[in-house]
Amino acid sequence: MANGEHGAEQAASHATHPHKPDLLLCCEDLVIGYQGQALLPPINLQVHRGTFLAVIGRNGSGKSTWFKTLLGLQNPVSGRVYRSSAQVKSAYVPQTSAIDGMLPVRSRELVHWGRLTGWNFLRPFSKREDRQVVDSALETAGAGPIANRPYRELSEGQKQRALLARVLATEADLVLLDEPTAAMDAVAERETMRRLAELARERRLAVVVVSHDLRVAAEFADQLLFVDREAPAVVLGDANTVFCHPAFRHQYGDDYCPRHPSSGPTLGPATG
Numbered sequence: 001m002a003n004g005e006h007g008a009e010q011a012a013s014h015a016t017h018p019h020k021p022d023l024l025l026c027c028e029d030l031v032i033g034y035q036g037q038a039l040l041p042p043i044n045l046q047v048h049r050g051t052f053l054a055v056i057g058r059n060g061s062g063k064s065t066w067f068k069t070l071l072g073l074q075n076p077v078s079g080r081v082y083r084s085s086a087q088v089k090s091a092y093v094p095q096t097s098a099i100d101g102m103l104p105v106r107s108r109e110l111v112h113w114g115r116l117t118g119w120n121f122l123r124p125f126s127k128r129e130d131r132q133v134v135d136s137a138l139e140t141a142g143a144g145p146i147a148n149r150p151y152r153e154l155s156e157g158q159k160q161r162a163l164l165a166r167v168l169a170t171e172a173d174l175v176l177l178d179e180p181t182a183a184m185d186a187v188a189e190r191e192t193m194r195r196l197a198e199l200a201r202e203r204r205l206a207v208v209v210v211s212h213d214l215r216v217a218a219e220f221a222d223q224l225l226f227v228d229r230e231a232p233a234v235v236l237g238d239a240n241t242v243f244c245h246p247a248f249r250h251q252y253g254d255d256y257c258p259r260h261p262s263s264g265p266t267l268g269p270a271t272g
């Protein structure tokens with residue numbers, strides 16, 4: 001997660017957007033990349049409360065870089081990221097855990113820390129409300145049974161659940177998860193994605209997840225964002241729109257597209 005490329009440009013890339021109900025975040029002609037070199041065509045999209053967006057694409061296509069740019073950890077090459085208000089609270093679980101695996105804490109404490117700021121972490125479980133939120137987050141993430149186990153003794157998939165619970169306990173408006181199910185078995189992955197979709201709807205959160213399981217992503221996400229450096233292309237839409245796009249079929253084949261179209265939209269930058 002560490003990134004040394006903060007700069008003066010960063011402040012300019014985040015500004016308050018005129019109020020719109022449910023709008024949390026907006027990318028406007030956002031070009032992501034490094035050292036001024038674009039990785040992808042411009043990204044245009046809006047992230048609203050109550051929605052679940054899955055980001056898909058081959059390795060190295062720029063998914064994590066987009067997350068880092070949304071979070072202000074990486075400067076855009078050009079374009080803007082707007083938040084609808086300065087109060088929009090984001091939570092992020094990076095792809096490779098930034099949590100030290102040797103930390104001598106139980107999962108429950110790790111989740112509780114997600115709610116604390118400053119030195120408060122020295123006063124664990126001070127409020128009943130905190131305990132309830134932590135229990136609910138552990139339950140939602142399917143981490144209830146491992147709540148009292150030391151984090152360092154967990155399997156990778158169990159660690160992912162504990163980290164997911166930690167993010168949920170922050171009660172953020174916008175939750176960004178970079179491959180949260182990568183180390184889970186197929187049953188746990190489906191269950192986690194289902195819970196995330198429910199969470200988005202019930203708690204009016206925006207959940208954005210990077211996933212390499214295309215069918216599970218399509219089953220639960222409201223929209224897919226497909227990014228591809230080879231075409232290059234950025235395609236936003238429902239599963240059929242994305243899976244039948246020529247750039248997607250070029251990478252993943254025709255099997256995902258129910259129409260198997262012989263011709264489709266022109267290959268190239270496509271933003272939604």
Ligand SMILES: Nc1ncnc2c1ncn2[C@@H]1O[C@H](COP(=O)(O)OP(=O)(O)OP(=O)(O)O)[C@@H](O)[C@H]1O
Binds near residue numbers: 039061063095
């Ligand atoms: N700090 C950096 N400086 C320069 N290039 C970088 C930096 N970090 C990543 N890259 C490059 O940017 C490209 C996109 O990387 P990114 O991690 O965003 O891909 P990804 O889609 O998340 O991949 P994966 O599915 O493998 O996690 C890659 O070619 C990567 O090598």
